[in-house]
Amino acid sequence: MHNITFDKEIVFPIEITRFTEIPEVNPIPSNTIIYKTVCGLGATHSEIVSKRDSIIILPHLSIVKSKHNDPKYKDSTFAVHGEVTVEQVYNYLASGSAEYRKLLTTPAGLKKIIKATQLTGLNYKSSFFVLIDECHKLIQDAGYRGDMLEMMENFFQFDRKAMISATPIPPSDSRLVEQKFKHYKVTPDFDYKKGIKLINSNSVISSLKQHINENPSECYFIFFNSVSGILSLIKQLKIKRDVKIFCSEEYKNHLKDKGVKYAHSLYDGYTKYNFLTSSFYNGLDINIADVVPNVIIISDCSFGNHCIVDPFTDVLQISGRFREIQDLPLVHINNVSRYITPLNPDESKDEIVKSKKAYETLSGLKTSFIEQDNIYFLDQALKTCKPYFNLLDENGNYSYFLQDNYLDENRVSQYYSSTSQLMSAYVGTTLFKLKEESVTFNKDVCIKLSHHKVKYLKASNKNSVATLQDLEAIKGTDTYYKERLRILNVFPITFNAYERLGIEKIISLNYNRVKMQNELLELDIKEKKNSYPLIDLINKTFQLNKSYLVKDIKKKLQELHDILGLSSKAKSTDITLYFHIKPYFNHIDSKSARAYILMERKYNSCNELAA
Structure with a gap:
């Protein structure tokens, strides 16, 4: 998978069953990424019992709660997650009840710990050893979890820190080199397959x-x-x-x-x-x-x-x-x-380089654009520069973790x-x-799974709309803003439909996600909030990793042209403007028909709700 040069390789015999019995990594040394090869050695346990104040970052809430609720750790750890306030963290830190403070936290919880530590007057950067457990999730989850990216910005500020997993994916972030991180491999000398x-x-x-x-x-x-x-x-x-x-x-x-x-x-x-x-x-x-x-x-x-x-x-x-x-x-x-048919590693990297050039060209045009009233045309064009735009964090900075996530997803898809x-x-x-x-099962007995979107079920949409209506009675309160934000984060299409289309329209659409999505897109076009509607419609209409007959592509594209009132005639080859494609011959009734497999989109949707 990855060619890694290890700074240290540690082999342990079958008699060793716990991480604490391996002196080279107990306690876990700072500025290391540890590849522990096998699960169940108790690396998290080794940090919980180590003689130092520690912050242990775990990828998911369920794991934080599970570890903390373990009778072995219940009295010696403090769990930090969404339900826990900065004040509660402060009280734990200030109480002095534990010889060594051990905080188990989700990635988002690290911010609370930093704030609470600052309230105590301690220097958070030097007060704790920080361990990222199951660190492969940093890259696997980076594409959809902003809390991971924000957590890493804080992680690199600590004086003492490490990452560990049985299955790390080596990050390419330059700060690992700047801070002289070392790669340690811990392997058993017996058959562990x-x-x-x-x-x-x-x-x-x-x-x-x-x-x-x-x-x-x-x-x-x-x-x-x-x-x-x-x-x-x-x-x-x-x-x-x-x-x-x-x-x-x-x-x-x-x-x-x-x-x-x-x-x-x-x-x-x-x-x-x-x-x-x-x-x-x-x-x-x-x-x-x-x-x-x-x-x-x-x-x-x-x-x-x-x-x-x-x-x-x-x-x-x-x-x-x-x-x-x-x-x-x-x-x-x-x-x-x-x-x-994903892009191979070289093709993926090439797409990053090409889309970066397009992004930088448009950014240059934006700074010199005189007609400021029309600047939104360029803003929307910048958002379509795929994959480069997707690899920028919320502050517009290039993220190596998002880059690694993009390359890693293509790697796994190839398998x-x-x-x-x-x-x-x-x-x-x-x-x-x-x-x-x-x-191989005969087609007549072959069972396929259904995969509708659970979170946009009619019942969920109905409940969300009812909640939004009920909240109007307490408008202006903390609960009003908090609950609306929760619905926006979980059901953005339903929330936007409520705000922009209104309850009567939603009812007429039978709370259907696709119908609400289409109405919002049409409203964007009408209100001139979407300057590139054809991109959005094409992204919605055509699915990745699916083959389409050439004649069907031309027909579908022409239908989209007609919807938007475009005078130009669609050609089947126009699809190559929007997708990386792979030619394919489909066999229908013993005859061969030309088709394309759509490998990857070339542009993001301008409106994220349309994607």
Whole structure:
């Protein structure tokens, strides 16, 4: 995956079972990235018991709460997350009740700790050792979590700090070199490979159903990073009871609104069928003594990049959740697709360079533009410069973590372009003893998963609109602003429809997300808030990693031209102006027809709600 030159390689024998028994990394040395190779060594534990004040940053709320609620750590740690105030952190720090202060926090919680430390009069930069645990999530989650980027700005200010994971993805941020970070690898000298069965299938659900029927068990743990996909699995498998979904607090609340009572945001024990999303399992300890669970990982390419797993990181992390089980039955069911055609590493880097040039050219024009009333034309044009614009943080600065996220997503997507690519990736990890099986189901018995957007279900949209209406009665209060902001962050389309279209229009649209989205786009065009509506309509109409017949492309493009009243005639080759494409021949009724696979968009949508 990555060619890394390690500054130190530490090998430990089978007799060592805890991180605290490895002197070279106990206590964890400052300015290091530690590749610990295997999960379950107790690296987090080693920092909790170390004789120094520590801040331990964990990727998700569920892990912070899980670690803090562990009887071993309940009295020796303080958990910082969304529900905890700066004042509460200050009281903990000022109380002097602990010999060594140990704060477990989400990335967003680091700001609260810094503020609280400043209130105590301490210098936060020198007072704590900061450890980022499961540091691979820095890059994997950077694309959609602003709290990760903000946390890293603060992280580099601390005098003593380190990152650790069994599966780190080396960051390219120049500050790591400037601050002389070293790469340490910790490896056992015994066979630590885990057995896994790779099932390549044309139907994920059919293969899952078959696997469960052929391998009866008291307990299944099924890892799939889509809540809507999990609901579809439960429905297709006809599971009526003994089921739990472990997911984020946000999705737990969505499911609760939908009447789903078996969703949990904290691990509280297992049942027969246990479904977990990726926002839940990283860093989690699942201790099961009385049964050997059957562990199933699902990658469904039709659900997009977020629903495929990386053999180098995700699969090891999943297998590492089960601490005490040696011979864990582990299966990865996938439906690799020839339509997955991501850019290779060189092409991805080239796109960054080309889009950067376009961005800088437009930025130069903007500074010299005389007609300030029309400056919004250039502002919107800047937003379309993909991928470079996507790699800028909220302050407009280039983020190496967003860059690494973009390159990493393309890397993982490549594995799912063919069964041989995925197999090669597994072999390249050197982490698994691999068995492979390919299964093809007849089309008449093939079951497909449904994947509607859970958070924009009609019931959720209806509840959000009702809440916005109720809030008008307390307009001006803190609750009014706080609740409106929450709805805006979680349901931006519904919020904007309420504000701009009005309740009567939303009702006439039957609370439908797509219809609200289309109405908002039309309103943008009418109010001249969108100078590039064709880009938005094309991005909405055409899906990535899907093949389209050339004749159908021309027809769809002409329909969009007609909607906007454009006089120009659409050509099928116009699609190359908006997408990187791959020529393809589709076979229909024994005849070959020209088609294109759409690999990647060349432009962002001007209106983020249209994407």
